[in-house]
Amino acid sequence: MSEGGDRASILSDLNLRLVDGLRSKGVPKRIARAFAQVPRHRFIPDQVWDERGNEVKRSTALEDWYRLVYSDVPIVTQHDDGCEGGRGLATSSSSAPSVMAAMLDAAVVEPHMHVLEIGAATGYNAALLCELTGDAESVTTVEVDAALAGQARASLAAAGYHPRVVTGDGALGCPDSGPFDRVIATCAVSRVPEPWIAQTHDGGLVVCPWAPSSGLPGGLLARLMVRDGVAEGEFTRPLSFMWLRGQRGDHSPPHDLGAEAGTVRHVEQDPQPFLLNGAQALPLALMVPAWRFGMRGTPDGSPLVWVSALDSPSWARLHTDRVEQGGPRQLWDEFEAAHQWWREHGRPPATEFGLTVDADGHRVWLGTPEGPTWIHRVR
Numbered sequence: 001m002s003e004g005g006d007r008a009s010i011l012s013d014l015n016l017r018l019v020d021g022l023r024s025k026g027v028p029k030r031i032a033r034a035f036a037q038v039p040r041h042r043f044i045p046d047q048v049w050d051e052r053g054n055e056v057k058r059s060t061a062l063e064d065w066y067r068l069v070y071s072d073v074p075i076v077t078q079h080d081d082g083c084e085g086g087r088g089l090a091t092s093s094s095s096a097p098s099v100m101a102a103m104l105d106a107a108v109v110e111p112h113m114h115v116l117e118i119g120a121a122t123g124y125n126a127a128l129l130c131e132l133t134g135d136a137e138s139v140t141t142v143e144v145d146a147a148l149a150g151q152a153r154a155s156l157a158a159a160g161y162h163p164r165v166v167t168g169d170g171a172l173g174c175p176d177s178g179p180f181d182r183v184i185a186t187c188a189v190s191r192v193p194e195p196w197i198a199q200t201h202d203g204g205l206v207v208c209p210w211a212p213s214s215g216l217p218g219g220l221l222a223r224l225m226v227r228d229g230v231a232e233g234e235f236t237r238p239l240s241f242m243w244l245r246g247q248r249g250d251h252s253p254p255h256d257l258g259a260e261a262g263t264v265r266h267v268e269q270d271p272q273p274f275l276l277n278g279a280q281a282l283p284l285a286l287m288v289p290a291w292r293f294g295m296r297g298t299p300d301g302s303p304l305v306w307v308s309a310l311d312s313p314s315w316a317r318l319h320t321d322r323v324e325q326g327g328p329r330q331l332w333d334e335f336e337a338a339h340q341w342w343r344e345h346g347r348p349p350a351t352e353f354g355l356t357v358d359a360d361g362h363r364v365w366l367g368t369p370e371g372p373t374w375i376h377r378v379r
């Protein structure tokens with residue numbers, strides 16, 4: 001694509017194609033209309049990275065950049081909080097449009113609603129919120145990274161949107177703009193911050209990506225209705241998001257490193273898929289609290305899955321033919337018991353579970369808040 005010629009109409013066609021794609025994935029009309037009004041390219045910076053980590057620059061690869069911008073994929077816009085010499089952790093992005101649409105759908109944003117977004121990043125979602133509320137003054141977005149907040153403010157203004165963009169820690173909400181009808185977090189949490197609930201009207205919604213901890217197999221979109229200081233509701237779909245700063249994962253070495261096995265169990269079936277298959281690992285993560293996991297190679301070249309508890313020095317090592325465990329919790333036994341319970345109850349998917357957040361903490365349940373429950377004492 002050249003910068004000259006009928007550029008505006010080419011861009012409009014690209015956006016229409018993106019919107020048609022969203023419609024074909026079942027995105028409701030009102031939300032698709034908002035996407036049609038907001039051209040994504042106006043919010044995406046020059047230097048970005050695709051899902052595989054390839055850098056794409058508008059200034060040197062215009063066509064590739066537009067192709068990426070108008071695809072239904074996440075686009076990474078920052079690593080390591082913008083600092084040099086980090087581990088290369090993606091710390092800001094424009095989420096995949098279909099995922100944004102699912103969040104906006106779950107949040108049921110109506111005209112003139114008072115909305116708080118946590119994680120402004122590019123400002124694209126804030127612009128969509130302005131379209132859905134029809135009223136920029138009722139939208140506030142908070143971004144912890146000052147440089148990103150400045151860019152979001154500038155991109156929003158250049159595109160004709162003027163929501164309140166606040167630089168600060170979104171975990172605190174934004175008390176002087178509240179209370180809100182909707183709090184929508186575009187970063188994941190394991191501990192729903194109390195200010196989000198306190199700053200939401202009774203009957204309002206807190207919509208956020210949630211997982212019991214950040215070292216688990218993915219997360220879920222929680223749609224929580226607030227009543228009398230309690231936030232409660234179902235998980236609407238699996239999804240993974242960058243973490244709220246302040247709740248990012250534990251990167252300390254797992255407890256099993258260098259540890260002698262307390263017990264060894266030889267197993268007939270390879271135990272690794274237990275945790276590597278998301279369809280069963282997510283429910284297990286809801287039923288077995290306080291752990292994280294990962295993979296590493298062994299000296300003989302075969303991979304092992306390690307599990308490390310967050311509440312004690314307990315651990316498990318899953319080889320293909322045996323499981324080793326150590327520490328006060330027998331983690332593998334807990335997984336087996338939870339898995340058996342789950343099978344006996346018809347293998348309910350993670351979306352049949354829900355969450356209650358109140359003064360006592362976080363409680364996951366199956367079916368209804370009165371159903372079977374699991375307490376997550378998140379740190």
Ligand SMILES: C[S@@+](CC[C@H](N)C(=O)[O-])C[C@H]1O[C@@H](n2cnc3c(N)ncnc32)[C@H](O)[C@@H]1O
Binds near residue numbers: 169244
């Ligand atoms: C996936 S991006 C959000 C995408 C954004 N809504 C958009 O439309 O481009 C997550 C953002 O959350 C921000 N963030 C992380 N922790 C935060 C916090 N404590 N307060 C506010 N923003 C935070 C990150 O800096 C990052 O920009």
